[in-house]
Amino acid sequence: xxxxxSTDNKKIKNLCKLKEKKYRDExxxxxxxxxxxxxxxxxxxxLLEVIILDGEDLDIDVLKTYVSLNVMKKLSFISxxxxxxxxKKYEPYNYNKRLLLLDNIQDPGNLGTIIRSASAFNIDTxxxxxxxxxxxxxxxxxxxxxxxxxxxxxxxxxxxxxDELKVNNYLxxxxxxxxxxxxxxxxxxxxxxxxxxxxxxxxxDEIKTKIDKNIYIPMNKKTESLNASVAASIIMYxxxxxxxx
Amino acid sequence: xxxxxSTDNKKIKNLCKLKEKKYRDExxxxxxxxxxxxxxxxxxxxLLEVIILDGEDLDIDVLKTYVSLNVMKKLSFISxxxxxxxxKKYEPYNYNKRLLLLDNIQDPGNLGTIIRSASAFNIDTxxxxxxxxxxxxxxxxxxxxxxxxxxxxxxxxxxxxxDELKVNNYLxxxxxxxxxxxxxxxxxxxxxxxxxxxxxxxxxDEIKTKIDKNIYIPMNKKTESLNASVAASIIMYxxxxxxxx
Numbered sequence: 001x002x003x004x005x006s007t008d009n010k011k012i013k014n015l016c017k018l019k020e021k022k023y024r025d026e027x028x029x030x031x032x033x034x035x036x037x038x039x040x041x042x043x044x045x046x047l048l049e050v051i052i053l054d055g056e057d058l059d060i061d062v063l064k065t066y067v068s069l070n071v072m073k074k075l076s077f078i079s080x081x082x083x084x085x086x087x088k089k090y091e092p093y094n095y096n097k098r099l100l101l102l103d104n105i106q107d108p109g110n111l112g113t114i115i116r117s118a119s120a121f122n123i124d125t126x127x128x129x130x131x132x133x134x135x136x137x138x139x140x141x142x143x144x145x146x147x148x149x150x151x152x153x154x155x156x157x158x159x160x161x162x163d164e165l166k167v168n169n170y171l172x173x174x175x176x177x178x179x180x181x182x183x184x185x186x187x188x189x190x191x192x193x194x195x196x197x198x199x200x201x202x203x204x205d206e207i208k209t210k211i212d213k214n215i216y217i218p219m220n221k222k223t224e225s226l227n228a229s230v231a232a233s234i235i236m237y238x239x240x241x242x243x244x245x
Numbered sequence: 246x247x248x249x250x251s252t253d254n255k256k257i258k259n260l261c262k263l264k265e266k267k268y269r270d271e272x273x274x275x276x277x278x279x280x281x282x283x284x285x286x287x288x289x290x291x292l293l294e295v296i297i298l299d300g301e302d303l304d305i306d307v308l309k310t311y312v313s314l315n316v317m318k319k320l321s322f323i324s325x326x327x328x329x330x331x332x333k334k335y336e337p338y339n340y341n342k343r344l345l346l347l348d349n350i351q352d353p354g355n356l357g358t359i360i361r362s363a364s365a366f367n368i369d370t371x372x373x374x375x376x377x378x379x380x381x382x383x384x385x386x387x388x389x390x391x392x393x394x395x396x397x398x399x400x401x402x403x404x405x406x407x408d409e410l411k412v413n414n415y416l417x418x419x420x421x422x423x424x425x426x427x428x429x430x431x432x433x434x435x436x437x438x439x440x441x442x443x444x445x446x447x448x449x450d451e452i453k454t455k456i457d458k459n460i461y462i463p464m465n466k467k468t469e470s471l472n473a474s475v476a477a478s479i480i481m482y483x484x485x486x487x488x489x490x
Binding site: 109113116117119120121122143145147150184217218219220222223224225226227229230233234237240241244 | 354358361362364365366367388390392395429462463464465467468469470471472474475478479482485486489
């Protein structure tokens with residue numbers, strides 16, 4: 001068994017490049033760490049290869065490459081990593097009826113958490129505006145707890161995509177405290193898209209003009225707003241109640 | 246006006262120590278950054294001093310110390326900081342009727358987000374178990390968006406504190422999918438404490454034995470769990486509905 005021990009190895013250098021969005025976009029590949037995430041990627045048929053720390057092993061039927069500790073440290077984002085998966089990007093072509101649209105979500109932890117909640121609360125497709133943080137950022141992947149592989153995600157120009165949705169009779173739902181409907185009283189139609197805005201600025205002005213209805217989360221006056229992933233999760237939680245009625 | 250330009254200045258060295266929990270505990274002081282957080286601390290009468298970048302100013306009636314850019318960079322956690330507030334810790338002596346108990350919450354972002362939601366959803370007191378991340382960690386403060394100054398927070402040995410609550414007729418509410426009550430159907434009594442467990446391990450075994458009732462959040466079977474701050478926020482959100490009925 002060959003073990004790669006040099007960080008100057010060409011293959012390792014190429015894999016390292018995947019830490020940057022530019023190369024992930026070029027190669028259509030990304031890296032995941034932890035056994036759990038590697039297994040989730042494998043279940044979806046997207047795992048191409050695993051990089052394994054010398055002395056460890058993984059019971060998985062895929063190309064395996066063994067590396068020394070210094071090489072693993074070079075590749076890894078987290079401490080004490082034993083395995084790194086090389087995963088193919090997947091973007092579905094079609095979307096379904098229940099959409100969550102993200103307008104300029106910048107915090108990777110928020111994006112990952114929103115995807116995790118979207119999976120829990122029966123959203124079909126999460127649509128990232130092209131101003132959002134990269135879906136394949138390592139922090140997004142970790143915060144999603146592997147649910148990235150359970151929910152369809154796509155990246156779109158939101159403004160044009162909303163126009164397409166309107167033609168197809170989707171209700172466009174915004175979040176706003178003014179003139180909104182209490183989120184617990186809102187009646188969802190068959191096809192809809194809920195828009196979540198940027199952490200600091202909310203939904204951008206251009207997108208706001210395309211909203212059909214606004215919903216709000218009732219809260220104490222002393223608090224101006226909720227964390228974006230919390231607000232998104234409460235909205236999805238309330239929406240999913242119709243599945244249990 | 247004197248401007249401190251040396252990072253070896255004794256005062257600056259002492260302030261820098263407040264970046265570590267040990268010294269925050271010893272001095273009963275902590276640092277906050279951004280104008281918004283400094284103003285929130287001031288409203289509560291807890292602001293002792295502001296450190297201001299040379300060339301900037303802040304319209305606030307408190308001791309001001311001006312520093313050069315290199316000194317500000319040394320003190321600051323974030324980039325482009327212009328102001329740092331030196332703030333007195335405050336721990337209330339009494340707690341009220343609606344408590345949120347945190348058992349081993351480790352992620353600073355989660356703790357700050359939970360505090361922000363606790364303020365939004367009418368929790369009286371957030372009680373950190375002594376195994377939680379430090380309340381005065383800079384990331385906790387930033388994630389709380391200043392709501393740290395709006396909600397009473399205290400640190401306790403949770404196990405002993407729950408025993409005290411039980412004597413005082415508080416209902417102890419856990420979160421668990423087995424044998425629980427749907428969070429949207431739960432009837433809250435006058436006095437209660439909701440327990441939120443660790444991000445990975447949930448509520449610790451010792452604390453579990455003290456729970457009176459469990460509640461759960463209905464979700465899709467393909468998702469094992471929610472982010473801890475999301476779960477806590479949904480529970481508090483549902484609880485706060487009784488204030489609007």
